Amino acid sequence: MLKDKEISSYEITKASIDRIGKTEPKLDAFLTLTAESALEKAKMVDEKRAKGEALSDIAGVPMSIKDNICTKGINTTCASKILKDFVPPYNATVVDMLNAADAVLVGKTNLDEFAMGGSTENSAFKITKNPWDTTRVPGGSSGGSAVSVASGQVFYSLGSDTGGSVRQPASFNGIVGLKPTYGRVSRYGLVAFASSLDQVGIFTRDTEDCAMVLSHIAGKDKMDGTSVDAPVADYAIEVQKDSKGMKVGVPKELLGEGIDPVIRQSIIDSVQKLEQAGIQWEEISMPHLTHNVETYYIIAPSEASSNLARYDGIKYGYRTGDFETLEQLYKRTRSEGFGPEVKRRIMMGTYTLSAGYYDAYYKKALQVRTLIKNDFMDAFSKYDAIITPTVPNTAFKIGEKINDPLSMYLEDLCTIPVNMAGLPAVSIPCGFDSNGMPIGMQIIGKHFDEAKILRIARAFENITDYKDKRAEI
Template sequence: MDLLQRTAHEVRDLMRKKEISSKELTEAALDRIEKIDGQIEAFLHTSRERALTWAQEVDKRLQEGQELSDLAGIPMALKDNICTEGIPTTCASKILGNFVPPYNATVTEKLYQGKAILVGKTNMDEFAMGSSTENSAFRKTKNPWDEQRVPGGSSGGSAAAVASSEVFYALGSDTGGSIRQPASFCGLVGLKPTYGLVSRYGLIAYASSLDQIGPLTKDVEDCALVLNAIAGHDPMDSTSAEGKEVDYRKALISDVKGLKIGIAKEYFGEGIDEAVKRNVYAAIEQLKSLGADYEEVSLPHTEYALPTYYILASSECSSNLARFDGIRYGYRTESYDNLTDLFVKTRSEGFGEEVKRRIMLGTYALSSGYYDAYYKKALQVRTLIKQDFDKAFEKFDVLIAPTTPTPAFRLGEKTDDPLQMYMSDVCTVPINIAGIPAISVPCGFVEGLPVGLQIMGKHFAESTLLRVAYTVEQNNAYHKERPAL
């Protein structure tokens, strides 16, 4: 158990010293999943035989003295909307319950090339639509810190799997906060990269202009290692950005002298828990004591971010999810009278309530007569929100805010009120709208529940974010805390 609670870079060093083998590590992870996942319900599928075969191959290479990547031989998990050849990829939806992809996502392929060990696919809100992982068609994942509470969403399964030491790191996807919010709720580091830095090829789309894949890890160093493995231009993704390769390990410096921090005042207003604010401000004061300067900054269009996000995301989901019709793959209704009846019944039976709600909202926003009033207006406001960030970054190196308004809420607390659930993303959605990067790092606890500090940067400033996050981490011990299961 002590071994599994370590970070990826710590077990990498142990493997290189030949103190442990990848097979031992992988068996330990799989045994732990078998033992405790009934409590947490983080996984939808596991691949025991495949994982152990790959681990033995890594051990053979280590014995031969071959040079291996930082993540070689280390057990990890992927959110179940990231395609894996020969392994089910369901998006936690009945409509994709029997889908096994014939290809790998680019991030999957990159991790495989580095000899990472995939042990399984994690639970999520159906098609990544949700903030609590309660919208899954198959199970409700629990927060390892308190099993009566949600792990966050939509990447709640990935976050819970890492927080409960079932795997050393996991990938999630972030459309409006779905990596950072569960990272905050589960006491992890979660990075939403700049839009275009990490390929979306093989990520089953929810909202294509907002989705980004990123890591959930136990500390900032692991985050840098995973980002090194998955970032980079991909010709298979038309929105993938070209640029020079960066080694994010070089950003792991505990030094913020002269750094200019903007405190986004709109993120500290109504609805933000006082105890969360106190923890975030304590971290800001600590950065100041280490040589950073900070002052308040206004992002005036923040109040429009949530409605803008839900119009844009729902419109794109209405378009993207039109492909799930029972004709080519996935679930198909058993009885139907004609083609239209097949479509209607398949989609009615296959999609959950939240997915249907967002498809309906998006179809309405895109419909004739309403397109200009809703979708076009949302695109215009998106530009204003991006301009707010651009202006702030002319003066500041990073912006800091809480990751979430509150610590993890109770299971079932917000399921009957979708608007209350949507409000839990109020601090995270503006970042996706603007396409900038942001990282959540643990900064304290409220009544035994983790609190996340969110650090935002300009486009492709991941190195700066990692440096600030690393400095925060090196000056406290919150990232070393583990839930007692």
């Protein structure tokens, strides 16, 4: 409609802002709204279009960004009291890339504090609700971004994924969530949680939109030492190609204990449907996947305890008003500024890195991480992709698991291995449970093979109607 000049970017952006106004009191997806600057940007895009200037395929389209991705001149709080008033002096590279494509940012979304959590209940400011059922969680940590897309507030959103924080909320909200290969998208300006696992990801309503956005944020970045100089495909074209003749493996270890039987059946039904698109599937074994949760919850907190040491009340962020010594300043600033889940992970990480425990825990976890990665490499020697459930359960009730961290950690059972191996994976909707809550299917690919998993996802969308289902809110 934009390209055919049936509607203006200003009108779409105004509609997005109006939609946020109507639905936000029920959902609490946003921490900061940028309505004024969004409308100004939309007007500018309309002027460019009127002059006949060449524009990108996402120019003038309203979107949102998770509030742990730096935006120059706009609050970036990580949903934490310790960064409540922090305004970055620079943009994350992905933000600059979207700005160059004339994207329209309407606001920053809520998350679990410092991206630590799976329900968006750990925010210091508000609890985001699932648009399919507002008594249930939207998943996390990128819950606000997922909800902003699922509820029709915006057309796409950026989140971050350290152990499933894009794919899990995508599953809970019945939308598409992509975690690219580690190094495919710049992490510069993404506030660090666990640096060897973090990756910027994308939420959209369908695979085609996801491919389009990925084309604009992928690529080598000189500001990020972990960014890889690998060719960037035109994913919008790649996603349309035929997937006939592909083979996928389905690991039995992620269809057994801990997986809701309804979800297990939904995944089996879904891979059988893929046969209509000429995609073969087989059950396979990846034995080391059973160790992924305990391995992740040694590595990620260890990196977090190191990364979060910078928040000490000295350079920026919250500072306690009650201290006499430097030690008191550190202790009280961090005690008052961090929430319970962040403190839990800092303590876990500090313990596993401490003298006497480093070899027994952290070093051992790194060795098991290699075994998990090797399982994937073995599977990819025979298969084009691997398919699993995205999460073991559908969205649970708000408050149901907040006091049971172990139960919450087990929700990451299927998503964690992907981050450990640095692989790309996409979650797409593939069914609903008896309560009408969405079920997600995860498609995992080889390193830098985003095109192939998006193609399989598109093939599934073409033979089902799940992508057209919308939450009524």
